[in-house]
Amino acid sequence: MVLLIAAAFLVLLLLGVPVAFVIGVSGFIGLWWSGQYPLTVIVKQTFEGVDSFVLLAIPLFILAGALMETGGIAVRLVRLAQVLVGWIRGGLSMAVVVAEYIFSGISGSTVADVSARSRRWRWSPRPRPWASSCRRAS
Numbered sequence: 780m781v782l783l784i785a786a787a788f789l790v791l792l793l794l795g796v797p798v799a800f801v802i803g804v805s806g807f808i809g810l811w812w813s814g815q816y817p818l819t820v821i822v823k824q825t826f827e828g829v830d831s832f833v834l835l836a837i838p839l840f841i842l843a844g845a846l847m848e849t850g851g852i853a854v855r856l857v858r859l860a861q862v863l864v865g866w867i868r869g870g871l872s873m874a875v876v877v878a879e880y881i882f883s884g885i886s887g888s889t890v891a892d893v894s895a896r897s898r899r900w901r902w903s904p905r906p907r908p909w910a911s912s913c914r915r916a917s
Contacts, residue, residue, distance in 0.1 A: 784809040856881050
């Protein structure tokens with residue numbers, strides 16, 4: 780049975796099927812081939828595992844982040860964070876923390892926060908040679 784699962788895994792990978800589907804289909808083939816569970820039980824358990832409000836919330840939080848970015852609130856909140864702590868030495872990293880704190884209070888999700896601020900993180904026009912490395916580290 781292990782050889783069947785490994786063979787299905789490799790064949791599906793070589794066919795170019797996405798990895799998530801390869802894992803799911805290989806597991807399904809292994810369970811079906813073992814004969815311990817009827818096919819109806821395997822399919823029922825698969826659909827019950829996917830039927831979850833938590834899994835539904837992930838794309839909706841990403842949508843909330845995209846709406847914050849499109850509406851311009853993301854850029855304004857980042858500028859607010861820069862005004863609050865950007866003038867202090869090390870203010871760039873502090874502004875990241877303050878902006879994340881504000882975003883978390885609005886959306887309640889880290890996924891939405893990252894999708895809202897990742898594209899348009901703008902800093903002051905002053906030259907800061909350490910800014911890019913600090914942004915990458917945060």
